[in-house]
Amino acid sequence: MKTSSIEEPHTMDTTTTVIGLHTSDDSGLVATPYPEPRLSWSLASERPGVLQHAYEIQVSADRSFDDPASSGEVESGLVTDHPWPAPPLRSREVRYWRARVRTDLGWTEWSGPAQVEAALLDEMDWTARPVHVPSDRGRTSPGPVPLLRREFDLPAEPVSARLYVTSLGVHRTAVNGRPVSDELLEPGWTSYPNRLLYATYDVTGLLVPGRNALAAAVGDGWYRGHLTWRKNRNVYGDTSALLAQLEVTLADGTTVTVATDDRWRGGYGDLLAADLYDGCERDLRHVPDGWQLPGFDDRGWEQAAALHLPTGLAQRAHPPVRVVQTIRPERRTLPDGTIALDAGENITGWLRFRADGPAGSTVTVRHAEVLDEDGRLLTSILRGARATDQYTLAGGTAELEPEFTFHGFRYAEIDASPGVTIEAIEVDVMASDLRRIGEFHCSDERVNTLYANVVRSQRGNFLAVPTDCPQRDERLGWTGDIMAFAPTACTNFDSRTFLDSWLTDLSIEQRPDGAVPLVIPDVDLGDLPPTELPFAGTAAGWGDAATVVPTALFDAYGRRSLLRRHYAAMRAWVEFTAGRLDKDGTWSGNAQLGDWLDPAAPPEHPERATTDSAYVATVFVANSARLLADAARELGHVEDADRYAALHRRTAEAAWRKWASHARTTQTGCALALQFGIAPTAERAAVSEDLAALVRANGGRIATGFLGTPFVLPALSDTGHVAEAYQLLLNTECPGWLYQVARGATTMWERWDAIRPDGTIDTEKAGTMLSFNHYAYGAVAAWLYQSVVGLRATAPGYRTVDIGPHPGGGLTSADASIVTPYGTAAVAWAISGNTLTVDISLPPGTTGRFSAPEGWRCPTGGGRLGSGRHQLTLHAGS
Incomplete structure (x- = not known):
């Protein structure tokens, strides 16, 4: 580690800029959990052929960088994952860092500074202890959601405040009645006995001099709510609890710490029950008005009881769950007065609406992915999940939405008491808020729909953990599903x-x-x-x-x-x-x-x-x-x-x-033999011919399950059988990807034949293991990026890429882009007559190699490409 910069260079690259400084923490929170965060950046330049040859990083206690710690000059072409070149951060410590790189023209200017603040990095930093409502402990069925609160005084203006907060269960926390964030179902689901995540929020703007209140509701969540089809409860513990530590620096230089302890008070309110599988029950007649605000009379509430500090406390480093989209559903009224809703797509989330009616009147919302033959919700495939939200009105108008739950659905029905009006219905779509980095489009709208279904299924199942499905009594982090889907997942988001x-x-x-x-x-x-x-x-x-x-x-x-x-x-x-x-x-x-x-x-x-x-x-x-x-x-x-x-x-x-001999008789057997390096080199051609013949003999219908599906299309196209790969992709008969599209799918199905050709649901054969939002078969999207468009990484992080499009299947155009660690890489091709035009864009710091598809001739030869934009014109013929 060096503590001073290298000598100032004599030559400068004024055409290239270092941008996008970030650490390995992607939480969006004010602090980082890493004492030595890994550092990354990107390059921006309109000059073609830019490559990074070396870098320097500086770390300083302030933005002036008067006496920084420095990495010195480090020879590297990588823009990601560089070591922290300074002493490790201490809890709560703030540092600034910046970077510059050396290209073929010399050193760039320094980037702008990026701030890093450490979270609580040691167990000894926690004075808070989890607190719970004693009367809630030991509950063995869904029941009232505990509320916890404490008031405190600030004798001067707050100038900085950090709230470190988590829960045993899932929490919604507010300061003076205002939510500390828009994040949902915090702290998510982890191996709770060994690892519990917390979040750090800047709540300075929520505090005032004088009296303040810190309050939270804590639902069962994964911690002690129903889990699996056995609907086990209290899997991790028999009580929910809040762990919160508020640290405030005042204008006069003093500090105030408010931590969860036995001085907190606990009670109950309108949330009569909240379960991830079953839904939420609210009675607005029991809302304790003002309980999140200073001055609320909580003398009738219980004294909170403290628990031991959990093992493995660490700040969350990944994005939170939040509402990522809002949809206005199609509404109609059934003959019995029920309001029937269609979101237009299969989603994960809930309904939000306005209800007006007399006190004691009720509103019930039920959810399902598909409708039965009578046009009503098909709920049998939800198994033990009730997926129902119930509300009792206090009289007058109320904005209604559930809490501490989520539903997988496209269709919903609202039943209300006589005299109740329902207006302003919206569907809130929930997901872990990952950044979208991949896009694909082609001239066949059926394939575009398939691709959109894959993206929607990933979004709906990436909720705190990568789940199998979001609707029935399961929603588990199945290892086989994400094994099959991981390369696609890492390209879409x-x-x-x-x-x-x-x-x-x-x-x-x-x-x-x-x-x-x-x-x-x-x-x-x-x-x-x-x-x-x-x-x-x-x-x-x-x-x-x-x-x-x-x-x-x-x-x-x-x-x-x-x-x-x-x-x-x-x-x-x-x-x-x-x-x-x-x-x-x-x-x-x-x-x-x-x-x-x-x-x-x-x-x-x-x-x-x-x-x-x-x-x-x-x-x-x-x-x-x-x-x-x-x-x-x-x-x-x-x-x-x-x-x-x-x-x-x-x-x-x-x-x-x-x-x-056996492997060569099935699509999965051949595909795995080719893609896993099982078939000897001398037999690969024959095995690939066998695979292509199997596809043709089966009329292009898919014949693979969860483990074979990710590999069958790559096995075909990588061995030159592009026509058979497209035959498999574009087949509209059952089973097949476009069969699902033709049946109106908006997400990927668990079973290839979940809906019969006549449109009826196959519950007789499939029983209740029938999900319409299962991403495993969506692994096909990786092939759309890598083979249809031909954008494939050949070095980690897309530092080098192969551009090898595979036109076919009647497609006349296709394009894709991926936001790589270096910037956006994009390929687009289009066929007009006997001409194939390929447009390529590579970000600074990367190189590519173009390979002409079979049957097309590139006069310029293609070959190696530097960063920047390229257009190649190819002609039909060898």
Whole structure:
């Protein structure tokens, strides 16, 4: 570490600017949880061919940078994930940093300064303790939501105030009656016994000299509300509680700290119940008016009781859940007076509306994804989730919306007492507020609809954790779903910190032997419906999230620190699976979920796929060994890299010896053999021909489940079978992606055949395992970016890219853009007659290589491309 800058350069690059300074914290909060935050930036330049050759970072106690700590000149072309070049931050400490880079023209000017403030980094910083309402403890069914409050005095004007707050349960916190944020369901869902997240808010503007009030409602949430189809309660504890610490600096230099302790008071109000699965019940006649404000008479409330400080307190580093979209639904009135609503798309969220009616009158809102044959809500597939919000009016007009819950739905019905009018109905869409970074469009509107459905399913299921579905009594962080979808997820939205947090819980929940639970956070599933198979809590393809998700993050965002952080979990999983191999080198002795929901599997047994589950398990062992070897090589673990590369080779050879003939009879078998490096080099061409023949023989209908689907289109196009890839993509018969689109899907379905060709719902075969918002089959979108448009990263973080479009399927144009760590990379192509025009834009700091698609000739040859804009004109013919 250097404490002074390098000598001022003689030459300057005035054409390039360092912009977008940020740390590895993506929370949007005022503070960071990292004492040594990793630092990143982007470059802006209109000059083509810009590359970064070196950088310098300075860190200072103030914006003047009079005596900064400096990294000195560091040779690097990377703009991401650089080390903090100063002493570690202490709790609450504020520092400023800036950067400049050296290009071929010399050094740029310094960037503008970015501020970094540390959160509470040590357990000793907490004087607060969680507090709860004693009468609420031990409740075994949904009940009144506890309210907690405390008043305090500020003898002078506040000039700075930080609120550090979390809960056992989910909280809504206010200062003097004003919410501290618009964030929902805080602090989300983590491995609560080991890790509880808090948030840091700047609440200076909410405080006043004199009397103030800090107040919160704390719902059950995931902490003690219903979880899984068994509807277990109190999974993590038998009481909700608030942990809050307000630290105020006054104009006279003094400080005031207000912390949760037994001086707080607790009571109840209009929230009679709030459950994630069941919904919310409110009685507005019981609103304790003014309870969030100073001067409220809480003498009739209980004295709060304190609990021990939770283990693993850390500030959240990923974006929060909030309302991300508002929709005005279509409204109609049914013959019985019920108000029927259609949001126009399948969403995750709730209804907000205005009701006017006499005291004691009621309003009930029910939700569903689809309608039955009579045009009413089909609620049987919600299983044990009531998904119902109920309100009792206090008389007059009220703005109504639920709290501490969410629903997955497109359709809703409102039933109201006689004399009640309902107006101004809106649908609030909720999600973890990740930044959208990917866009795709093509000349086929059916494919555009498919792509939009994928995005909508990701948004609806990225809510605190990556869930399988948002509507029924499940909503769990299934490892197999995100394993299949991670590369797509990381392209549609900036999923870096969101999935990093989830992987942190995966490593915590990982068993001592390296087994990865089927869901993260880990909760007791019992027997898996509808199969009732006695799984030991892990399965091939599911546990492989431990290797696939970190790899996807590294490929998309180029942050080696992420790979390093999750390397131990990757290694433990591979060691676990290697230890399960039989003497012949295959994993054949365990029950598996296999190629789950293969369309040919018996509806009541979705694990009984056409591709042998033992083959699938074995090739996933090989693939994870290969991914681990690559990670080890990237991190400089040479012995591990060699060891796990050898494990990949041995396991691949064993799988091919045992199942070569069988694998070539199914789409999944061929696709995994090609994409996982299982088929020997000499046999790859034949296997690819077999796969293409299977697609043609099946009329272009898909024949893969959760584990095979992400790999079948890449396996075809990567081996030159572009026509068959498009045949599979564009097939409109069941099963197929565009079959769902033709049936009116607005999100991805769990089952390929969830709706019959005649439009009826297939509840007879599927039973109640029937979700219409399941993102796993949306893994197809990665292929739309990488193959249809041809925008593919060839170095982590898109530092280098291959541009290799694959026109076909009758498409006349396609375009995509991805906001990479370096800036926006974009490709657009269009066919007019015998001419193919390709427009390419690469951000500063990157390079690309263009490959002409088969059947098209590029007079300029394409080849290597520098940053900037390029237009290539190709002509038909070889």
